[in-house]
Amino acid sequence: MNLPEPDYAELHCLSNFSFQRGASHPEELVARAHALGYRALAMTDECSVAGVVRAHLEAKKCGLKLLLGAEFVLDEGGGFVALARDLNGWGDLCEFITAARRAAPKGCYTVSRARSDFGLLKGCEIVLLPPFAINFEALYAICIWARGLFGTQLWLATTVQHQPGDVLRQHALKRVSEMCEVPLVAVGGVLMHVRSRKPLQDMLTAVRLGRAVAQAGFGLLPNAEAHLRSRARLAQLYPLECLANSVAVASRCHFNLDELRYQYPMETVLPGLTPSQTLRQFTYEGASQRYPQGLPASVQQQLEHELGLIAELKYEMYFLTVHDLVAFARARHILCQGRGSAANSAVCYCLGVTEVDPSRMSMLFERFISRERNEPPDIDVDFEHQRREEVIQYIYAKYGRDRAALTATVISYRPRSALRDVGRAMGIDEALITALSKEHPGMYCREVLTERLAAALASLGPDHPAPEGEAVARWLSLSRQVQGFPRHLSQHVGGFVLTQGRLTRLVPVENAAMPERSIIQWDKDDLDAMGLLKVDVLALGMLSAIRRCLDLIGARRGYDFQMQDIPAEDPATYDMICRADTVGVFQIESRAQMSMLPRLRPRCFYDLVVQVAIVRPGPIQGGMVHPYLKAREHPDDVVYVSEALKEALKRTLGVPIFQEQVMQIAMLAAGFSAGESDSLRRSMAAWKRKGGVHKFYDRLVGGMVERGYTRDYAEGIFKQIEGFGEYGFPESHAASFALLVYVSCWLKHHEPAIFLTAMLNSQPLGFYSASQLTQDAQRHGVTVRAVDVMHSTWDCALEEGGASPPSHNTVRLGFRQVSGLAQGAAQRIVDARAQAPYTSTEDLALRAQLDRGDLNALAGADALAALSGHRRQQVWDASALKPAPPLLQSVPVEEEFLQLNPASEGQEVLFDYATLGLTLRSHPLLLLREQLSKEKLMTAAQLHDLPDGRLVRACGLVVMRQRPPTAKGVTFVTLEDETGTVNVIVWKSLQEKQRRELMRSRLLAVYGVWQRDAETGGQVRHLIAGHLRDLTPLLGGLATQSREFH
Secondary structure, three states: OOOOOOOOEEOOEOOOOOOOOOOOOHHHHHHHHHHOOOOEEEEOOEOOOOOHHHHHHHHHHHOOEEEEEEEEEOOOOOEEEEEEOOHHHHHHHHHHHHHHHHOOOOOOOOOOOOOOOHHHHOOEEEEEEOOOOOOHHHHHHHHHHHHHHHHHHEEEEEOOOOOOOHHHHHHHHHHHHHHHOOOEEEOOOEOEOOHHHHHHHHHHHHHHHOOOHHHHHHHOOOOOOOEOOOHHHHHHHOOHHHHHHHHHHHHHOOOOHHHOOOOOOOOOOOOOOOHHHHHHHHHHHHHHHHOOOOOOHHHHHHHHHHHHHHHHHOOHHHHHHHHHHHHHHHHOOOOEEEEHHHHHOHHHHHOOOOOOOOOOOOOOHHHOOOOOOOOOOOOEEEEEOOOHHHHHHHHHHHHOOOOEEEEEEEEEOOHHHHHHHHHHHOOOOHHHHHHHHOOOOOOOOHHHHHHHHHHHHHHHOOOOOOOOHHHHHHHHHHHHHHOOOEEEEEEEEEEEEEOOOOHHHOOOEEEOOOOOOEEEEEEHHHHHHHOOOEEEEEEEHHHHHHHHHHHHHHHHHOOOOOHHHOOOOOHHHHHHHHOOOOOOOOOOOOHHHHHHHHHHOOOOHHHHHHHHHHOOHHHHHOOOHHHHHHHHHOHHHOOOOOHHHHHHHHHHOOOOOEHHHHHHHHHHHHOOOHHHHHHHHHHOOOOOOOOOHHHHHHHHHHHHHHOOOOHHHHHHHHHHHHHHHHOOEOHHHHHHHHHHHHHHHHHHHHOHHHHHHHHHHOOOOOOOOHHHHHHHHHHOOOEEEOOOOOOOOOOOEEEOOOOOOOOOOEEEOOHHHOOOOOHHHHHHHHHHHHHOOOOOHHHHHHHOOOOHHHHHHHHHOOOOHHHHOOHHHHHHHHHHOOOOOHHHOOOOOOOOOOOOOOOOHHHHHHHHHHHOOOOOOOOHHHHHHHHHHHOOOEOHHHHHOOOOOOEEEEEEEEEEEEOOHHHOOOEEEEEEEOOEEEEEEEOHHHHHHOHHHHHHOOEEEEEEEEEEOHHHOOOOEEEEEEEEEEOHHHHOOOOOOOEEEO
16 A cells, blocks of 8 residues: 655754754765655754755755755754745855854854844744753743744744653644744754765764764664655654745745845955946056057957957956955055966956966966856966965055955865774774874775775784774775765965955855954855856965065175066076976976976967976876877977967967866867866866766767867877866966966075075975975075074074175074074064073073073074074073063073083984084984984985986985875885985886885885986986885984975
């Protein structure tokens, strides 16, 4: 007998955006509700709408009615669900969530019967969720209170989940419903889309409670009924009237997220002008400055095309806002530069947002904005990372915190965090959790995880008890399931949403972790889907370093030195680049980039554009690198199959390297429109990671064959395009970066001391540590002087050398390098020294008001040498100084002087690394060289000129490990010794055999084959590892650290 399946709308459903409560993604819940034939589904995460956009997109796809709301737990107990009826109701709900969140610390909220303003919810249907264990009188009182607030908007929830006391509870709810005239409505209290997610939900609950599942007790659900159940099953559990009421509530709620209309703030419009007229005026004013000799006809035509499309799509205010931020930064002498697809825009160039001249580059504006895409533009502007806060505060001051907030970033579970949280919830030993986390356990497959677990157990030693097999299986299984689940909301690196009206009517705003910051509950993908514009105020460390370089050069030369004063196309700079002498510069400093430089041999700016883009996963996976290098070697042999493709590919010698070229090929060779080609480009976007390129196969290949191209050639082009799914670079973005590449290279070559000073003062940034930057500068003739209380300031600074005429290649390390020394203490040292030089450590302590911690930090860094002699004496003097009572602070202490013996050089080096992170003394490997030579371990200098194929042994400090996603499991290791660096390649097979040595060693010996690339005349050198030895014990207490890039 088939049971009837009544209509039903689920009104109380939590996704995994109710962190550590919901056990299903919003999309899974919507798809399941649709499959079960529900009339509607309400997404009601706890005081949050963070997951509703994902649910909305899925609901549109499958045709399910989606209700939007939120669940709230009252401070006094119990709670309710608020469902938005219409657009005003949505605004009311967002305002209420904002008030609840802003009244509590990040990640929390407060809703109280006594203090909350429930009048904000007048546009919502309210479903009252009474506490589970409550007597009749208290339930009646709550219902009367709610009825007085919400009137006919109020419904009383009844939930049947086979828990003890269900029958008595349903009876009490029915009586209260009748007495208070509040209709009963069936709700599921859903936390998962299918019952099989119960173990995962238990684990998440245990994480939330901060205890193991075995100790969670009544905190866990007694069964798996909190899932989306079939309508036939619901008909057995609930009265038909309660089920019908769920549909009645759903019929009252007709709000859809597509109704949201975003209005941009109008502050930047000039008086008496429209936004379009203002943008046109600013654009042509900027064009006259960019082109003082007259505006080229091609650029003017491009400007008119762009201005027309911007006006048609009503994006003028977005451009004006970005222009306003850039103008503010320039007025404050804050270096900034736009990048990304915005660099395809001639309007952006004339507004001063980007520095890529459209008359010099092949622009494709549709990469930035297209009519078909119906998606807001995205202008990324980088500001100096140490001055970006000034721009952020300008935004808050201009627009107010009720109209400006940062975009959220959803922090999801990744392998390590999943293993940690699940392991603790499963009661796994903390030592084993830590050991497995250190094994870099990607969630590839069960076999790999089991292998990593065995290595972790081995690292703990034979005495460590092995966990039960069943517990380990659950740990690994649930860790894989929870990966990708949202863990919490964080703030975007700099994406601001600005509105004309109250932002909190569009989306809730909550407190960020940083003080005086607030974030909305949607991330960048949600904003894109909803058509809300964001302004990206990003930070770039290299801009800070370049600004410092320009200021130092200007101070030395006696005039304001700007980026445009740097000579273009300097041959000496390109010579340095071709030698791969690029430690510390922008973008081309990585191992992969440095290996490519001698092959590509850049000799002009456009070569740098190609260099930046070609060492990316897209061109590498698409097989474009070697064909391009071959074409550069023999450009006359390049054959173009048609004039149309020659137009698109001639600048890269017939090989598509940039995303814009893929779009041009689609338009010129396959008949795509500009909008269709942009859809193709978007399907390749790395951040989507959902494929989608394959759906263009028939359209692209078929279109090319129709136009006379061979099928083999067309399929070859499509395979290259597929490679861009692994992150191809837009030409415009590469051009913006190439500008900074050239500037940083020119500064490094012509002003090495200034470059080092700026880089040290801008740390942390880039691939290289302060130690590596300092050693590289010393190899280039820069003299580096130690931190000294008699000379140093907070920042590293230039000093006159002792040569005649004075050398300009001397750098004094600043107090910022000293671990544990506060900037305030350093400034007191500088201020007091300006009055009179210090005469002793005691004099320093008294006049600069230093405590014992400050003195110990300075002594440990050897900064008191001018006052106390060698480091041991400094440490003794610092330790002997005890603060005197206020009355006696100015009285000198007379006591017998104790002379200590100096430490050995090895001990001095240990102290240097511990307190400064670098040493100006002998390299640690030099001190070990005699011992290493007995093992026939060679230096980097000895390896340098050896022929290809020689069996060799090398040893060095591990300063970098890289395992790029495109390297198919290969790990690249950089070793450093007293003569330079050695680049080591570790194949996947060896990595699996010697994972511990590879990942844990700080001093690593490598036995292998020396490889030199014949194509570059041996300039590219690698050591192919055959065997690894961990020699870390030889370092003793030396504190070294490698940079990990996985």
